[in-house]
Every structure is written in structure tokens, then in C-alpha cells.
Amino acid sequence: MDCAVIPLKRHKEYLLIQTVDFFYPMVNDPELLGRIALANVLSDVYAVGVTQFDTVEMIVSTSTSFSEKERDVVIGLVMKGFQNSLKANGYRNTPLIIRQLKINPWCIIGGIATSVCRSEEIILPSNAQPGDVLVLTKPLGGQMAMDAHLWQLNQTEKYKKLLSECSDDDIRKTFEIAVKSMTYLNKNAALLMHKYQAHCATDITGFGLLGHANNLVQFQKEKVLFQINKLPIIKNVLKFSTLVGQSTKFRSGRSVETSGGLLICLPADAADKFCRDFEEATNGEQKSFQIGHVTAANESDAVLCEDVEFIEVSL
Amino acid sequence: MDCAVIPLKRHKEYLLIQTVDFFYPMVNDPELLGRIALANVLSDVYAVGVTQFDTVEMIVSTSTSFSEKERDVVIGLVMKGFQNSLKANGYRNTPLIIRQLKINPWCIIGGIATSVCRSEEIILPSNAQPGDVLVLTKPLGGQMAMDAHLWQLNQTEKYKKLLSECSDDDIRKTFEIAVKSMTYLNKNAALLMHKYQAHCATDITGFGLLGHANNLVQFQKEKVLFQINKLPIIKNVLKFSTLVGQSTKFRSGRSVETSGGLLICLPADAADKFCRDFEEATNGEQKSFQIGHVTAANESDAVLCEDVEFIEVSL
Structure with missing residues (x-):
């Protein structure tokens, strides 16, 4: 599965849930791209029933083909979309860290979502039943x-x-x-x-x-x-x-x-x-x-x- | 600081330590590159005195300029270097997740290291004293x-x-x-x-x-x-x-x-x-x-x- 569910060896009552996701722009509106990126990053964690995050990180690289101005405007809007969507969806207090990758030929958008959970918060992806x-x-x-x-x-x-x-x-x-x-x-x-x-x-x-x-x-x-x-x-x-x-x-x-x-x-x-x-x-x-x-x-x-x-x- | 130290709101006795790091190849030996990448990724966490990890993820993208065979050999060796160095340094039981990014013009090597700690494990980067x-x-x-x-x-x-x-x-x-x-x-x-x-x-x-x-x-x-x-x-x-x-x-x-x-x-x-x-x-x-x-x-x-x-x- 895309989402890691890791029992913590040192703190046995908790599990670490973590997902990492990257993609390239598929739409020409950078603010919209940021919002889609957020939905895409968090989705793997939602798939195991977890809805609270301890940290969300956004990772973004500018493209070598961007001018400095293009970079500032475009990447700024991508960040804004990601950030605003996080806040608008009930995560106003979730720590968001934005990391810019060194320059890359292509623009990369991605993120990491991490949650430390008790087992009852998680629906493991293994219990399908005949009749479902x-x-x-x-x-x-x-x-x-x-x-x-x-x-x-x-x-x-x-x-x-x-x-x-x-x-x-x-x-x-x-x-x-x-x-x-x-x-x-x-x-x-x-x-x-x-x-x-x-x-x-x-x-x-x-x-x-x-x-x-x-x-x-x-x-x-x-x-x-x-x-x-x-x-x-x-x-x-x-x-x-x-x-x-x-x-x-x-x-x-x-x-x-x-x-x-x-x-x-x-x-x-x-x-x-x-x-x-x-x-x-x-x-x-x-x-x-x-x-x-x-x-x-x-x-x-x-x-x-x-x-x-x-x-x-x-x- | 590069390393995030995040007090967990829901589990107050713990902090989440997380670092993310990426770079491009700076040496032509892929196995060596993997070992350097590991040292580079973990380093931010060591800087706050934390030496135990709950999960380490390696992120690697092949380059669009690689043939399939080059990709398999080169990326395989990068992974091997990263993985072997982790094991050789006392992290045999640390869950390692390897994620391959979609193809990218340039080869990217990076990783994420995560640790859930009690506060006494952490040396915060804020207590320098005159005379040190x-x-x-x-x-x-x-x-x-x-x-x-x-x-x-x-x-x-x-x-x-x-x-x-x-x-x-x-x-x-x-x-x-x-x-x-x-x-x-x-x-x-x-x-x-x-x-x-x-x-x-x-x-x-x-x-x-x-x-x-x-x-x-x-x-x-x-x-x-x-x-x-x-x-x-x-x-x-x-x-x-x-x-x-x-x-x-x-x-x-x-x-x-x-x-x-x-x-x-x-x-x-x-x-x-x-x-x-x-x-x-x-x-x-x-x-x-x-x-x-x-x-x-x-x-x-x-x-x-x-x-x-x-x-x-x-x-």
C-alpha cells in the first residue's frame, strides 16, 4: 500500500502513519494545482480511516525553465492553494512545513502527511468480507x-x-x-x-x-x-x-x-x-x-x- | 532548522521528529551515492540528539536519459548502498521504505527519517551558553x-x-x-x-x-x-x-x-x-x-x- 502503517517499537500503544506523494503539474492553474496536490497527498492516509495529521509537509521544486519572476508567482500560488485548502478543511492548527527542492528541469509538486495514531483510529486494508x-x-x-x-x-x-x-x-x-x-x-x-x-x-x-x-x-x-x-x-x-x-x-x-x-x-x-x-x-x-x-x-x-x-x- | 520537531497535540508526552532531504548525484559510484545519501538524510535528526528512527524512507527517481538497463543497475546500486549502510549502522530493524518517483530528467536521491520521541531524547537547538x-x-x-x-x-x-x-x-x-x-x-x-x-x-x-x-x-x-x-x-x-x-x-x-x-x-x-x-x-x-x-x-x-x-x- 502507498501508506505506511508502522507500529512503534518503543511506544507500543501507537502506530506511525505516513504517506509520501509526488507528481508533475497536470493543470495550468497553479493555485488549483496546489489544492489538487493536497487532496492527493492526504488521500492515502484517509484510505486507512485516519483523518488527523500531526504534520503535513509540502515539497515543491521550481523548473529550470522558469524565470525568477515566474518562479515566485507560480510556486507562490501552488503553495497558497495547498495551504488554503488545508486550512479550509479543518486543519487550521496542523503544522504545515513547506520545503523547496533545489531546482529541477520539471516542476515537482508533492507532500508528506504523518500521523501518530492509536490502533482504533486505523482501518487496516485487510478485512474485506464476502457479501461486502x-x-x-x-x-x-x-x-x-x-x-x-x-x-x-x-x-x-x-x-x-x-x-x-x-x-x-x-x-x-x-x-x-x-x-x-x-x-x-x-x-x-x-x-x-x-x-x-x-x-x-x-x-x-x-x-x-x-x-x-x-x-x-x-x-x-x-x-x-x-x-x-x-x-x-x-x-x-x-x-x-x-x-x-x-x-x-x-x-x-x-x-x-x-x-x-x-x-x-x-x-x-x-x-x-x-x-x-x-x-x-x-x-x-x-x-x-x-x-x-x-x-x-x-x-x-x-x-x-x-x-x-x-x-x-x-x- | 531542517529538522522538524513537532509536539504531538493528541499525545502530549511525545514529539515527532522528521527530516526530508533531496539531492542530485555528486559522485559517479551509485552504491557510494546511496551511502552518502543515507548519512545526509539522517544527519538533521542527529543534530537534535536523536539516534533512533521509527521509519526511514528512501526516495529515488531514475533519469529520463537512462536506458531501462542503466536504470535497473544504477538505481539498484543506489538503493543497495542506502540500505546496507542503514543495516551496518545498527538499524537492522528500522523499517525502510523505498519509493521510486516517476521518471525525472535528472536523477534525484533523497529520503525521509521519522522518529517519535520523548522530550528527554531531544537536544533542542536553542541553549548555547557563553563560554561554550x-x-x-x-x-x-x-x-x-x-x-x-x-x-x-x-x-x-x-x-x-x-x-x-x-x-x-x-x-x-x-x-x-x-x-x-x-x-x-x-x-x-x-x-x-x-x-x-x-x-x-x-x-x-x-x-x-x-x-x-x-x-x-x-x-x-x-x-x-x-x-x-x-x-x-x-x-x-x-x-x-x-x-x-x-x-x-x-x-x-x-x-x-x-x-x-x-x-x-x-x-x-x-x-x-x-x-x-x-x-x-x-x-x-x-x-x-x-x-x-x-x-x-x-x-x-x-x-x-x-x-x-x-x-x-x-x-
Whole structure:
């Protein structure tokens, strides 16, 4: 798992939870980039049900291609986005340390989140049960929505392909849905995991839904099969991906995601309530989706059902 | 300070100590690079007297210019050096997590070291007293010794300048001293800080001795002056720096260091014993140096004495 859960040998009642995450800019608005970076960094910790941090560090490097002024403005805005989002999400008193890496050819954004916890705060990623319902707390496709927006801004060949069936307004609206989703912290999802006694979870990023599901299934104590029968995708994204010839990854549940949702194994009788509660907690701004089931198996695996249903999500 | 010391709000008897460090390769032997990286990463934590780690993470990115085979061999050796040095230094049971960053134009090596401590394990960097002796636990010039060795390997113009007054053997021997010094962990120095009740310390890296001394002096509760009257430098390095026209930084105590020693404020009556003990603990393989004094002052500052003495160190 991306998140380290380390029992402290010298202080046996505590565990150290730590995650490190880095990526390169995927959007041209630096303040927005900072907010997405924060959501992405904290997400691994939320996946084990932990919602309190003892320290958050932001790591950022300027690019060798930036002028000094570009550096000051751009990196300043990235920091501001990261910092403001931390404060706005109930972490006003969490120590934030900002570290600037020496210069690098490419701009790097990342962070470290650390928490010292008691074991009852943690939901280990190993207790999926046959009968569980799989819930996903964000739609897929955020990364592709960002890409389409960049193609539009740069008037690329791919943008021209999109225009054959989509309008500029479609691209913009899709981008807006992605922004709302990718800047949203998985904190509420983690809090509700405790309320509804979730059995385990993982967060969805670079390996895509199926990749992370496969990873999670390998950590289970019981041999189980994750059967995924629905793929909620941000509105228009599946069409975009088809138009530019990149739909295979989406259709196979392997689209690369940044700051995706949590994939949670919930007791069957809790899934409906979780999803309702999640939507209410966000005043209808965010949705979660029941996307599959856990069954007993001889061999642990995560698969997409043949008749998988694609759901367009507008939020 | 580079090292974060964070009182845990939820578990008041503990503090979280965390350091993050990154750099680019400065030597062409990847296994050696891994060992230096470890010493460099842990050093910030040793500077506050902490010698036990709850987790160490190594972060490494391959370079876009590497072939797959180069990546596997080179990055594998960097990891091996880092890992072996950790084990060889008494951290066989410390959880080590290795994270590979997505590809980057330049190879990046770094790490994170984390420790959850009780306050008595920590020597805060704020209690220097007038009358203290300043002790430095490694000679300066490691980075320049590495540079000279690279110039030699690549037969550069600067190498030709060195040859006007130095032999190939001089460059090699200087390099060997630097290797021994830069791969050496500041762990013993940290342990002896407790034994001899050191008042504070910092580790010497990118800002040079005077830069870090200046930084440390700003953290002091009392207004004090750090007066540095000796600069121990690895044998030949001052000559090298003069031959290539880079001696100003050395003469002003501002040479860029990687994996340098600790600069420690010790009670005057403990400094001799500390230095003797340090040399004995390393079987004479490493030396520490009394390089100056702390006096009361109206304005906190760290300065080099006018008649500063340069000491050539062979180890």
C-alpha cells in the first residue's frame, strides 16, 4: 500500500502513519494545482480511516525553465492553494512545513502527511468480507477531463478531434466537474468509513480503479473476489476518450486517475446509508457509487463484469 | 532548522521528529551515492540528539536519459548502498521504505527519517551558553574532493589546472578521505552530545559552516556570538580550490558541503573529552575539531576570526 502503517517499537500503544506523494503539474492553474496536490497527498492516509495529521509537509521544486519572476508567482500560488485548502478543511492548527527542492528541469509538486495514531483510529486494508458492497467515492475521469482542458487551451490536434462531437462548453463544464471532484478531500469518506464500519479501503490514483482494486485484494486475509459492475465516469469523459482513441483504459477500468476517490468495502446493509450520508454531508456536491460486490473465491482477484455499466456523472 | 520537531497535540508526552532531504548525484559510484545519501538524510535528526528512527524512507527517481538497463543497475546500486549502510549502522530493524518517483530528467536521491520521541531524547537547538566551545565533527571540503575526482575521471579543464601542482594520486587520496567522511553517520556525535550534555547543534550541508552557524545562532534563547578561529579542511582541498579559482568560499567558511559533520556547542570542560571520546569511538577513523568559542553578545551572530587557522586533515 502507498501508506505506511508502522507500529512503534518503543511506544507500543501507537502506530506511525505516513504517506509520501509526488507528481508533475497536470493543470495550468497553479493555485488549483496546489489544492489538487493536497487532496492527493492526504488521500492515502484517509484510505486507512485516519483523518488527523500531526504534520503535513509540502515539497515543491521550481523548473529550470522558469524565470525568477515566474518562479515566485507560480510556486507562490501552488503553495497558497495547498495551504488554503488545508486550512479550509479543518486543519487550521496542523503544522504545515513547506520545503523547496533545489531546482529541477520539471516542476515537482508533492507532500508528506504523518500521523501518530492509536490502533482504533486505523482501518487496516485487510478485512474485506464476502457479501461486502464496493463503494467508490468519486467518479473516474478527472485526469482526462484536465487533459481535455489543456488540449483546448493549447488548441492541439486532439482538441480538434473533440470538436467533431463536443462543444467548447462541454469541455469547460467537464473540466469544472473534475476540479470540484479532484480538489475534494477524501476526509468525509474516511470519517464515514468508521461510522459504517467499513472493512477496508484504498484510494484510486495512477494505477486506475482496477489496478488499485487488484492491489487491495492482495492484502486481504480471506481469499475474495472483487466484482465491479459499474463504472461511474465524469460526464463527457468517455466520449472524449473515444474521440482521441484512448477509451480502452476507461472501458477496462484502468484509466489513470489523480486525486481519485476511495474504493471502500462496506457491509451490505451499510452501503445505502453510507452513500446517502456521504451525499448529505457534502450538501449534494459529491456523490459516491455502489460499483460492485465482494464474493468468496479460491484465488484473490479483482475483475470487471462483462456487462459493466457506464454511468455518466455530472455531480 | 531542517529538522522538524513537532509536539504531538493528541499525545502530549511525545514529539515527532522528521527530516526530508533531496539531492542530485555528486559522485559517479551509485552504491557510494546511496551511502552518502543515507548519512545526509539522517544527519538533521542527529543534530537534535536523536539516534533512533521509527521509519526511514528512501526516495529515488531514475533519469529520463537512462536506458531501462542503466536504470535497473544504477538505481539498484543506489538503493543497495542506502540500505546496507542503514543495516551496518545498527538499524537492522528500522523499517525502510523505498519509493521510486516517476521518471525525472535528472536523477534525484533523497529520503525521509521519522522518529517519535520523548522530550528527554531531544537536544533542542536553542541553549548555547557563553563560554561554550564549538566542536565540528567532520572536516570541510568533502564536496570539493568529490568534484575534483569527477574532473579527473572526465579529464576536464579544471583537472588540468589541478595537475599543475597536484598528482593523480593526490586527487585519489583526497577523494578517499572524503568518501570515508561523507559516508560516516553523525550517530556517534549525537550519542556523545548526550554524554557530554551538549547545549545545541546543527549539521553542516549546503549553506556551509558559516551559513549553518549563522542559522543556529538565530535560534538561541540567549544573545550569543559564535567565533570561529579554525577551519579543518580535508587535505589538498584548499589547494584544489585555489587552483580552480574557487577558494573564496573556503576561506570565508562558506564552502558547500554534502553530508558534513555536526557543529556542536559544548560546555568548555567537556570539549576535550568529547573529542577524545569521539576519536576513540571510531578507532581513530574519524576526528572532531575544536574550532571556536561562544561569547555573550548584544546581537546574535556567527563570525570567522580574522586570523582564522586552516588545518589540513588526513583522517
